[in-house]
Amino acid sequence: MTVAALTPPEHQVSLVDESVTPVDFNCEADVVGLTATTAMALRAYEIADRFRARGVKVVMGGMHASALPREALQHVDAVVVGEAEELWPQALQDLEREALRPVYRHQNWPDPAGVPPARRDLLNPHRYIASETLQAARGCPFACSFCAVSSFFGRTYRTRPVEDVVAEAASLRGRPMILVDDNIMGHPAYATRLFERLADLKKQFLGQASTTMLKTPELISKAAAAGCRGLFVGLESISPSILARLGKAFNVVTQYRELVKRLHDNGISIIGSFMFGLDGEDPDVFNRTMEFAEQADIDMALFSIVTPLPGTRFYEELQREGRVIERDWSKYDGTWCTFAPRGVTADRLQESLQKIYRDFYSWGSILKRTWHRFEPMVWLINSIYHRRVRTWLYRTRQGVPYSVAGS
Ligand code: SF4
Incomplete structure (x- = not known):
């Protein structure tokens, strides 16, 4: 658009x-x-x-x-x-x-100040659960090895003028907006100004942010006042050594529960993202991650096998080591093991991924995680995933491609 x-x-x-x-x-x-x-x-x-x-x-x-x-x-x-x-x-x-x-x-990163409002008139909104997407800034100050955001958009945080973003948000219809920025809290001063202005619109939105938001807790309450109802957060792993290997040591595992609680206290649900398959991971990590996700009341989760996406440092490392074994790009959706893992077979990794999805989106786990904090949106997404996971497992057994993450 x-x-x-x-x-x-x-x-x-x-x-x-x-x-x-x-x-x-x-x-x-x-x-x-x-x-x-x-x-x-x-x-x-x-x-x-x-x-x-x-x-x-x-x-x-x-x-x-x-x-x-x-x-x-x-x-x-x-x-x-x-x-x-x-x-x-x-x-x-x-x-x-x-x-x-x-x-x-391009020779230099374009200035997003000149980005015109997206042509939403070209999409049929009735074909989407949420089509009101909006971008406030590009880039991310971090450089996690598996992520292409900073190599594609750069490590500087390039922002659109707050007035432009707010004017574009005001023109959207009543549905919740999706702020597609990879890290909406990556620049706390900008995020504060944006949230303060968005609050006047009295709209709701979903977004993505890093765990570093915990360093400025007032930002979380400002996000909530601005209408934030859900955040996708890359928790990635419950193992500090694996996080260090991913270049994501700024994620502090001992603070994960506090982060979830603070989000919940502000009426914000969390979609946690976890990845598996890194060197040095012990085979019990799937069970421990499941236990953690339930005990911490993670509302929704995406699980994946770490994937060497072209353009990332992780891809270059594995290429150098000659460990990229799969060249069929359609398998680069996080559900397949596309490289030679250490200490475990690719099949075993894939089976464990299927099991954690099945367990997390079982009705028992959905109830355990959400019964004391009823949120219709959380229920809706969990039930969609309950169905998607079962369809995915069925089709995988039949050898028919189907993406559990969906679009
Ligand atoms: S994973 Fe998130 S925090 Fe890390 S570089 Fe990508 S966008 Fe930034």
Whole structure:
């Protein structure tokens, strides 16, 4: 929607999200722009191949193509590496002059102050539980080894003017907004100003933040006053040595329960993210993580096998060690083991992941974690996941691909 907004007005844009709408391969188009996560990259290449077979030019951007432009260029005419501001209008101009270059790359990080409001009119809101997404800033001050955010967006925190974000938020309809920033509390002074202004709108929102928010507890209450009802937090592991290995030693395991309690006291639910498969992990970690998640009343959780996504330090490390064993990108969704683990087999890791999902989203565990704090949204998401997990396990046994994380 943001790239559509960056498109000069003389061009007509239609937007297709294949997770809800099929692609019309016969549509009239001068150029097809594609973006895809690593897990969707092969599908994006299939789409590109079909359009190019008709003579339609294809330009690809996004994290995967930015990390591996040479691979993407086997299927597309041009790759926009990094953020699209300036580069996408430039690519369109070159296309009109029939002088499209294979790679577009910015010299400096674009200033997000110039980002126009997203073209939400191009999506059908009825196809989504939440389509009111909004971005306030880009980048993250941290550099966790498995995460592509700081290599893609940089380690500086680049913010949009608070007034612009608030004006865009005010234009959204009544549903809860999703602030898609990777770490909405990464810059406490900016977050404070933003939350104070958002509070006037009396809207609700969900977002993502790091555990470092505990250092400025007043920020949590300001987020709640601004309408925050849920936060996705990368807890990653309950083992300090594994966190150190991930470059995430700023997560303090002994403070996890306090963090959850403080969020709950402010009416904010937590979606905790945990990953498994790191060197040095003991096999009992799945049981201990399950026990912790239940005792700490984690509302919802995403579990994954750590995945060497191109563009991350973790990928480079494993590449150097010759341990990346899977090149089928569709398996890079966190449910498959794509590298040679140490001290455990890949099959065992995958079975343990399936078990923790089954246990965490069993009705018994859902009740145990949520009965004393009834939140309709938490119940709804837990019951959706209860069903998704069972469908995922069934389809996995049948050998049919299905992503438990969904979209
Ligand atoms: S995992 Fe979170 S805290 Fe770490 S670099 Fe990525 S966005 Fe930042």
